[in-house]
Amino acid sequence: MAFVNENYLKLPGSYLFSEIARRVNQFKKENPDADIIRLGIGDVTRPLPPAVVEAMKKAVEEMGSQETFRGYGPEQGYEFLIEKIIDNDFKPRGIELSVDEVFVSDGAKSDTANFQEIFGLDNILAVSDPVYPVYVDSNVMAGRTGMVNARGQFEKIIYLPCTEENGMKPPLPGVRADMIYLCFPNNPTGMTISREELKKWVDYARENRSVILFDAAYEAYIREEGVPHSIFEIEGAREVAVEFRSFSKTAGFTGARCAYTIVPKEVKAYDSSGSAHSLNPLWLRRQTTKFNGVSYPVQAAAAAVFSAEGKKQVRETIDYYMENAGIIRNGLEEAGYRVFGGINAPYIWLKTPGSMKSWDFFDKLMREVNVIGAPGAGFGAHGEGYFRLTAFATRANTEKAIERIRTGL
Ligand code: MLT
Numbered sequence: 001m002a003f004v005n006e007n008y009l010k011l012p013g014s015y016l017f018s019e020i021a022r023r024v025n026q027f028k029k030e031n032p033d034a035d036i037i038r039l040g041i042g043d044v045t046r047p048l049p050p051a052v053v054e055a056m057k058k059a060v061e062e063m064g065s066q067e068t069f070r071g072y073g074p075e076q077g078y079e080f081l082i083e084k085i086i087d088n089d090f091k092p093r094g095i096e097l098s099v100d101e102v103f104v105s106d107g108a109k110s111d112t113a114n115f116q117e118i119f120g121l122d123n124i125l126a127v128s129d130p131v132y133p134v135y136v137d138s139n140v141m142a143g144r145t146g147m148v149n150a151r152g153q154f155e156k157i158i159y160l161p162c163t164e165e166n167g168m169k170p171p172l173p174g175v176r177a178d179m180i181y182l183c184f185p186n187n188p189t190g191m192t193i194s195r196e197e198l199k200k201w202v203d204y205a206r207e208n209r210s211v212i213l214f215d216a217a218y219e220a221y222i223r224e225e226g227v228p229h230s231i232f233e234i235e236g237a238r239e240v241a242v243e244f245r246s247f248s249k250t251a252g253f254t255g256a257r258c259a260y261t262i263v264p265k266e267v268k269a270y271d272s273s274g275s276a277h278s279l280n281p282l283w284l285r286r287q288t289t290k291f292n293g294v295s296y297p298v299q300a301a302a303a304a305v306f307s308a309e310g311k312k313q314v315r316e317t318i319d320y321y322m323e324n325a326g327i328i329r330n331g332l333e334e335a336g337y338r339v340f341g342g343i344n345a346p347y348i349w350l351k352t353p354g355s356m357k358s359w360d361f362f363d364k365l366m367r368e369v370n371v372i373g374a375p376g377a378g379f380g381a382h383g384e385g386y387f388r389l390t391a392f393a394t395r396a397n398t399e400k401a402i403e404r405i406r407t408g409l
Contacts, residue, residue: 355385
């Protein structure tokens with residue numbers, strides 16, 4: 001008899017974005033003529049930049065020729081890409097990294113989900129509430145939590161409420177947390193944190209010997225000065241933090257798949273006898289065992305993001321999405337909604353009218369104006385009464401969606 005991993009049974013129903021897709025598909029079946037606009041999952045709509053496409057085509061040609069064919073690549077990623085990442089994303093901000101501190105992967109989603117594997121099961125987690133559900137669900141699957149309560153919160157997780165009163169910034173935990181997930185610019189609220197505020201987290205982690213799992217997948221959307229792009233801009237962070245980055249939302253790689261994770265050699269966790277272990281070789285061990293690297297054409301394409309044309313084209317794409325974000329923000333504010341985010345992030349977080357429940361607002365929007373968003377309650381108990389829209393649609397659909405919300409509800 002085969003036994004299941006009972007931790008999976010603790011998880012409610014389906015993954016948030018699968019549940020959204022299920023409801024939309026059902027609605028479409030019942031209303032085949034509905035002109036649905038999707039501002040739900042944060043999936044990009046602009047094509048890959050031309051410089052990236054050229055590099056990918058060239059790499060595919062190389063793979064088709066005897067002289068230039070490549071088999072397995074290094075599990076950690078090709079150095080030609082890692083060096084570009086360091087030189088472009090970190091050196092200009094005064095952050096020194098060595099090539100073996102960068103791990104190229106197929107996505108920040110998989111990295112944020114998998115990284116917990118190298119930690120013991122007795123660690124206490126802290127997460128923002130609302131939170132990107134992958135951080136929580138992956139730890140539930142691993143068995144690091146207890147059961148879920150009626151509010152959807154798991155035992156052994158410290159939930160840090162992000163509310164209008166605290167500017168949607170997670171408060172430091174009152175008790176010891178060992179693994180702390182932070183995401184800035186934030187998914188789902190679109191809010192950011194200042195350097196001073198982030199320093200408090202780094203200091204907390206140093207005092208408590210905790211590790212911060214910092215998701216910076218949206219850093220390219222930061223527009224304002226003074227907002228840190230990387231946790232490693234903060235003194236001491238190399239001892240206590242790892243950072244996740246992605247090409248998905250910057251260069252349109254949601255379908256191509258490429259991301260990377262920074263694991264400084266100084267960041268450590270402890271065994272039961274109190275001895276310190278660097279996480280870098282443990283993550284390398286995990287990746288070399290379970291992962292065979294990102295395909296050569298995709299890494300070659302990612303490297304082209306850092307060429308002069310690539311940078312210009314990516315900047316244009318980000319500007320395009322941020323103009324969408326402005327259209328959503330301003331349109332909703334004019335229509336009387338209370339709105340957050342969308343200034344340094346491609347997500348707009350809004351208060352539902354009349355404190356309507358998030359899923360009720362989801363249904364209303366879908367049925368009455370055929371616009372799809374993401375219900376705040378799907379991101380946690382403190383997301384109830386809120387709703388997320390993404391700026392990743394086309395301009396025409398973004399304008400149409402906001403017009404429908406303004407006039408049709
Ligand atoms: C989101 O909509 O939150 C993102 O698309 C999720 C992801 O990047 O996996």
